Structure formats: C-alpha cells, structure tokens
Amino acid sequence: MTMTDTKKGTMDRREVMGTIAAKRGTALMVTGLGSATYDAGTVDHPNTFCLWGGMGAAAMTGLGLALAQPERRVLVVTGDGEMLMGIGAFATIGAQRPKNLAIVVIDNEHYSETGMQPTHTQRGVSLAGVAQACGFAGTETVYTPAELDAVVPRLFETDGPFFAAIKVNTQRYPMSIRVRDGAHLKDRFRENLLGAERAYY
Amino acid sequence: MKIEPTPRLWPGEIFQALKRSDVRQVAYVPDAGHVELIASCEADPGMSAVSLTTEEEGVAMLAGAWLGGDRGALLMQSSGVGNCINMLSVPLHCRMPLLMIVTMRGEWGEFNPWQLPMGQNAERVLQDMGVYIHRANHAEEVGQIVYAAAQLAFSSNCAVAVLLSQRLLGFKDWSK
Numbered sequence: 001m002t003m004t005d006t007k008k009g010t011m012d013r014r015e016v017m018g019t020i021a022a023k024r025g026t027a028l029m030v031t032g033l034g035s036a037t038y039d040a041g042t043v044d045h046p047n048t049f050c051l052w053g054g055m056g057a058a059a060m061t062g063l064g065l066a067l068a069q070p071e072r073r074v075l076v077v078t079g080d081g082e083m084l085m086g087i088g089a090f091a092t093i094g095a096q097r098p099k100n101l102a103i104v105v106i107d108n109e110h111y112s113e114t115g116m117q118p119t120h121t122q123r124g125v126s127l128a129g130v131a132q133a134c135g136f137a138g139t140e141t142v143y144t145p146a147e148l149d150a151v152v153p154r155l156f157e158t159d160g161p162f163f164a165a166i167k168v169n170t171q172r173y174p175m176s177i178r179v180r181d182g183a184h185l186k187d188r189f190r191e192n193l194l195g196a197e198r199a200y201y
Numbered sequence: 202m203k204i205e206p207t208p209r210l211w212p213g214e215i216f217q218a219l220k221r222s223d224v225r226q227v228a229y230v231p232d233a234g235h236v237e238l239i240a241s242c243e244a245d246p247g248m249s250a251v252s253l254t255t256e257e258e259g260v261a262m263l264a265g266a267w268l269g270g271d272r273g274a275l276l277m278q279s280s281g282v283g284n285c286i287n288m289l290s291v292p293l294h295c296r297m298p299l300l301m302i303v304t305m306r307g308e309w310g311e312f313n314p315w316q317l318p319m320g321q322n323a324e325r326v327l328q329d330m331g332v333y334i335h336r337a338n339h340a341e342e343v344g345q346i347v348y349a350a351a352q353l354a355f356s357s358n359c360a361v362a363v364l365l366s367q368r369l370l371g372f373k374d375w376s377k
C-alpha cells in the first residue's frame with residue numbers, strides 16, 4: 001500500500017487475533033501492552049508472553065526470543081502505537097534478519113487505550129513501508145478477511161523477518177485477561193518452554 | 202622516542218567473564234571504551250552480538266532472550282542509561298536478570314560538558330530504579346567484578362550494572 005492510501009480498516013481485532021491464534025501451532029508469541037495483550041487473553045496459551053508495560057518493547061522482545069530459540073517460530077502481535085514507540089526495532093531486526101521472526105501490528109490507526117487519539121499510521125505513515133525499507137524479507141498491509149487468510153500462513157512458515165500491518169476498525173473491548181503479574185507470566189512461559197529444571201536453575 | 206601505550210587487558214577479561222557466565226546474546230550501542238569487547242563478541246560464533254538503534258531496545262531484547270533461555274549482556278556508555286529508564290520496568294517487574302556494562306563519561310577529566318548531566322547522575326538514576334551497582338575503578342578488578350555481577354544477576358534474578366569508571370578508560374588531555 002502506498003502512503004497516499006485512504007482505505008480504512010473494517011475487520012474486528014478479536015476476530016483477527018482468533019484467526020491468527022488458530023494457526024499458531026507450536027509458535028511462541030509475545031504481545032504488546034494494551035489491547036493486543038487483552039486480545040491475546042481471549043486465546044490465552046502458556047506459549048504466549050503478554051507485556052503489560054514497557055511500551056515499545058514487543059518487537060525487540062521477539063528478537064531476543066527468536067535468537068534464543070532459532071528452531072521455533074516467534075510471532076509478535078502488538079498495536080500501532082506500541083510499534084511506533086519502538087520503531088527503531090525495524091532497523092535493528094532488519095539488520096539482524098532472523099528467519100524465524102514475524103511481527104503483526106493490529107493497526108486501528110489510534111491509541112485506543114488512552115482515548116482514541118490518531119496515531120501516525122492514520123496520517124500517512126506506512127509501517128509495512130518502514131519494515132520493507134529496513135530490509136524485512138516480506139511485508140504486507142492487510143484490509144480484508146481474504147487478505148488475512150492469505151497472510152496468516154506466511155506468519156508461521158516463510159523465511160523472516162516478516163511484517164504484516166492488519167488494518168482493523170476502532171472497536172474497543174474490555175480487558176479479557178486478569179493475570180498481570182509479570183514474574184508469574186515469565187515463569188509460566190519459561191517453565192512451559194524450557195522445563196522446570198532449566199526454568200528455575 | 203615515542204612510547205607506545207600498553208594495550209589494555211581488562212576488555213579481554215570482561216569477555217572471558219561473559220563466556221564463563223554462559224552469556225549468549227550481547228546487545229550494544231558502541232562506545233570507545235567497548236571497542237575490543239564488541240569486536241570479541243562479534244567474532245565469537247557462540248554469541249549473537251546485536252547492534253541497537255537505542256539502548257532501551259537492548260533491555261527489551263534481553264527480556265526476550267531470558268524468556269527463551271539465553272543469558273545476555275547490554276553494553277553502553279553512561280548517556281545510554283537515560284535511554285533505558287522506562288524499559289527497565291520490564292525486567293524489574295518480571296524479576297528477570299539484566300546485566301549492563303556501562304562505560305562512564307562526564308566524570309574523570311571530562312572535556313565535553315554535554316556528558317555531565319547523564320554521566321554524573323547515571324549511577325543514582327539506576328539505583329533509584331532498583332538496579333544494583335558494581336563500580337570498577339581499577340584495571341585489575343574489572344574481570345572479577347563483571348563475573349560477580351553476572352552471578353548476582355543470573356542467580357538472583359535482578360538487574361545489575363557494572364560501571365566502568367572514566368578514570369579506568371583514560372584521561373583525554375584537552376589542553377593540547
């Protein structure tokens with residue numbers, strides 16, 4: 001999509017999350033603070049690490065995980081505002097070129113958590129364009145369920161780094177997940193991935 | 202006769218301490234004080250050395266490394282400490298280890314006044330956030346301090362910063 005694109009997202013963010021999660025298989029997932037973490041709560045899994053803070057952390061947390069687990073697929077799912085705060089990560093990840101990493105931005109073109117102020121993606125900034133310019137192996141901007149169905153397998157299969165901005169409407173949902181203690185979420189994730197002996201040695 | 206400066210040994214000792222501590226991921230924003238260490242990490246096939254656009258990326262990256270079972274270290278100069286502050290909430294709240302190795306500016310014979318606000322306050326700001334400080338002032342103690350800091354971080358799940366004093370890094374005579 002080009003910078004002058006004026007199409008609007010019509011998909012529902014929770015349906016998008018459900019569609020992605022249904023195909024995750026053994027993939028490890030990291031979600032960014034706010035709505036993406038709440039969406040992930042509707043399809044919670046011990047292989048998901050939900051950030052509740054550290055705005056801008058999601059993509060780079062995914063990189064560290066992808067480097068530590070080169071045999072596993074790693075998927076980051078976050079919001080457009082969260083990704084913009086960590087936009088330098090596109091350059092760092094593009095330079096590093098991890099084959100097993102994909103990043104999805106659920107792009108409602110707003111900071112919905114804080115009162116629905118527009119983000120730069122509503123004002124002509126293309127995150128897929130940034131990712132492409134930073135050397136990602138594949139990038140897409142997705143507007144329709146048919147396009148989403150075509151992109152989901154690429155999140156889990158094609159050589160990364162892969163990036164998809166998935167344009168959604170501005171529907172807000174209540175928090176779906178109550179577990180927000182980071183030490184617990186970290187231990188749950190590590191124990192499930194590494195086994196108790198390594199997780200707590 | 203021109204006297205060649207003796208090469209400094211402590212960067213190699215830091216590298217050895219990181220290897221003995223099983224550090225697999227090294228994230229950095231370059232500083233002149235880290236030249237040899239960065240080169241050693243980049244050359245080691247058992248380490249992923251990742252050049253960052255800003256230091257806070259490294260805090261997030263090493264959180265991911267720990268989730269995946271890897272130990273990491275984050276190299277920066279003292280001005281980079283200021284770029285990390287909010288991101289430190291991730292390892293601090295989650296009780297994940299974080300090992301930072303910080304070359305200090307703005308203290309011993311500094312010639313660039315722009316380094317002072319962050320250099321003079323980096324230690325206090327880190328402590329205010331709940332990061333433990335190990336300071337190295339002498340070349341002989343650097344390797345030991347990094348090894349001890351690594352054990353503290355990885356065995357006690359806490360954030361530790363080793364501050365390499367500017368005095369250790371050398372005096373740049375600005376009057377000449």
Ligand SMILES: Cc1ncc(C[n+]2csc(CCOP(=O)(O)OP(=O)(O)O)c2C)c(N)n1
Pocket residue numbers: 033034035036055078079080081082083106108110111112113114119287
């Ligand atoms: C450093 C920092 N600045 C600001 C905030 C406040 N904040 C919380 S969520 C959020 C908006 C997130 O926007 P986006 O990622 O687009 O999420 P969504 O629209 O899906 O809710 C902001 C600004 C914060 N948590 N941390």
Ligand SMILES: [Mg+2]
Pocket residue numbers: 079080081106107108109110111112119
């Ligand atoms: Mg948003």
